[in-house]
Amino acid sequence: xxxxxxxxxxxxxxxxxxxxxxxxxxxxxxxxxxxxxxxxxxxxxxxxxxxxxxxxxxxxxxxxxxxxxxxxxxxxxxxxxxxxxxxxxxxxxxxxxxxxxxxxxxxxxxxxxxxxxxxxxxxxxxxxxxxxxxxxxxxxxxxxxxxxxxxxxxxxxxxxxxxxxxxxxxxxxxxxxxx
Numbered sequence: 001x002x003x004x005x006x007x008x009x010x011x012x013x014x015x016x017x018x019x020x021x022x023x024x025x026x027x028x029x030x031x032x033x034x035x036x037x038x039x040x041x042x043x044x045x046x047x048x049x050x051x052x053x054x055x056x057x058x059x060x061x062x063x064x065x066x067x068x069x070x071x072x073x074x075x076x077x078x079x080x081x082x083x084x085x086x087x088x089x090x091x092x093x094x095x096x097x098x099x100x101x102x103x104x105x106x107x108x109x110x111x112x113x114x115x116x117x118x119x120x121x122x123x124x125x126x127x128x129x130x131x132x133x134x135x136x137x138x139x140x141x142x143x144x145x146x147x148x149x150x151x152x153x154x155x156x157x158x159x160x161x162x163x164x165x166x167x168x169x170x171x172x173x174x175x176x177x178x179x
Contacts, residue, residue: 022093024071025078030100033092037102038151040090044104048145049112050154051101052162053081053119056137056170058097065129073127073136080122084115106144109175116140116173124171137171144175 020032028036040048055077062070074097081091081099090102101119106112123138141162143154157176164174 022078025074025093027078027082027099028090028092030092030094033090033100033102034151036090037154040102040104041145041149041151041154045147046105047108049103049106049115050143050145050158051103051116051119051173052094052141052155052158053099053101053123053138054140054162054166055097055123056139057134058136060134061127061136064132064134065127069127069129077123077136077138081119084119084122109144112142112144112175113173116142116175120171120173139165139170140173141165142173142175 020028022029027033037050055073058070058073061073074093078091078093078099081101085091085101085103088104090100090104092100094100103112103115106115119140120138124136126133126135128134139162141158141160141164143157143161145154161174161176165172168174
């Protein structure tokens, strides 16, 4: 009795891939991104930067332009975000309209700022449907990873920096400076 298991193996590999990716954006899902970042923090020395991005006015997209347009916006934002970083850097969807990026071996603070400015520039755009228009942009909180920092500490620091941006008008970035 012989059985061809190629289809079963292919399906198993497909399911493993899907379990790591956000189905809408095809970025890493939160759990996978977090696990990969934790591994990098433990294994690689160097200067890294962790970004949390929250889309500004995304709720208006869903409310005014509809959820189908909202899904398209998330897909486009994910692709734009990937185009703003190097292939070795990580990007993931935290959930809703929130994303994370991990820049490995960031050269210095100026390089981190340039990356954030590029993200702000390419993620800012208007969306229209039926003569209605919503302008979407991104607020970005950044934490620099010094040796020994944990993922949780990075996340909390970037989150504080993100809310600093939100408090000060959105569509910008802030680097955590020990508030």
